[in-house]
Every structure is written in structure tokens, then in C-alpha cells.
Amino acid sequence: MAIERIFPSPNPGTAPYWKAARQHQLSLPKCQACGKFHSYPRSQCPFCSSDKLEWTNCSGAGTIFSYTEVFRAPSKAFAADLPYIVAIVELKEGPHLMTRLVTNDNASVRIGQPVTVAFDDMDEETSLPVFKASQT
Numbered sequence: 806m807a808i809e810r811i812f813p814s815p816n817p818g819t820a821p822y823w824k825a826a827r828q829h830q831l832s833l834p835k836c837q838a839c840g841k842f843h844s845y846p847r848s849q850c851p852f853c854s855s856d857k858l859e860w861t862n863c864s865g866a867g868t869i870f871s872y873t874e875v876f877r878a879p880s881k882a883f884a885a886d887l888p889y890i891v892a893i894v895e896l897k898e899g900p901h902l903m904t905r906l907v908t909n910d911n912a913s914v915r916i917g918q919p920v921t922v923a924f925d926d927m928d929e930e931t932s933l934p935v936f937k938a939s940q941t
């Protein structure tokens with residue numbers, strides 16, 4: 806029996822994120838008053854409280870802020886991927902995202918390492934943003 810993957814459940818506050826991801830763009834709310842991006846999505850800017858927010862594509866570039874290597878799957882859906890890296894990526898635009906780091910060399914992962922967004926096409930409707938080491 807195949808193990809079902811766990812899919813995101815978009816809601817009105819996160820649907821733009823998932824719609825952009827399906828188009829292989831990383832999009833986050835950007836405050837039109839102070840110019841800062843933020844994540845997770847909120848109805849007001851966490852820096853200046855403005856409600857003038859606009860979903861804006863990010864560069865997809867960032868660095869590894871922190872990471873861990875997972876050796877015990879939280880569910881059977883992840884068992885085939887062990888061991889894998891879960892990272893917090895600091896985007897060039899500022900926000901931190903918790904994400905999967907796709908690599909075939911877990912031992913080479915380092916804090917501060919440049920990474921770039923990539924997309925895992927889970928099915929015909931859903932693409933999951935992940936990150937991989939930047940090509941230098």
C-alpha cells in the first residue's frame with residue numbers, strides 16, 4: 806500500500822502563497838507602508854501595523870539560518886525520505902521560512918550556506934517550496 810503524502814490545506818490567508826508556488830514563485834506579503842516582507846501571513850504588518858499588504862514575489866535566494874537532520878519520521882509518509890534535513894532559511898528579503906532542504910549530501914550542510922528555492926510538484930495542483938544549495 807502506498808503511503809499518502811501530507812498535503813497543505815490552503816485557507817484565504819495562505820491561498821496566494823500556494824497559488825504562487827504552483828507557478829514556481831515564492832511569494833510573501835510585503836508591506837506597502839514600510840517595504841518589509843513578512844512570514845507567516847498576517848492581516849497587518851508586524852513591523853508597522855499597516856494593513857496595506859501585497860503579495861510579492863521574492864528572489865528565492867537565502868541562507869541557512871539553522872537546520873536539523875531528521876532520523877525518525879514523524880509519520881509513515883516521511884519514512885522513505887530518511888534521513889532528511891529540515892532547515893530555517895533566512896530569505897534575502899528578511900523573513901525566515903521553515904522548509905525542507907533537498908540535498909544528496911546531508912553532511913555538507915552548513916549554517917550560512919547560500920540556498921535557492923526549488924519546487925516539489927506534489928501533484929497537478931500543489932507545489933511545495935523547498936530549498937537546495939545554490940550553484941556557485
Ligand SMILES: [Zn+2]
Pocket residue numbers: 836837838839840841850851852853854855
Ligand atoms: Zn510595515
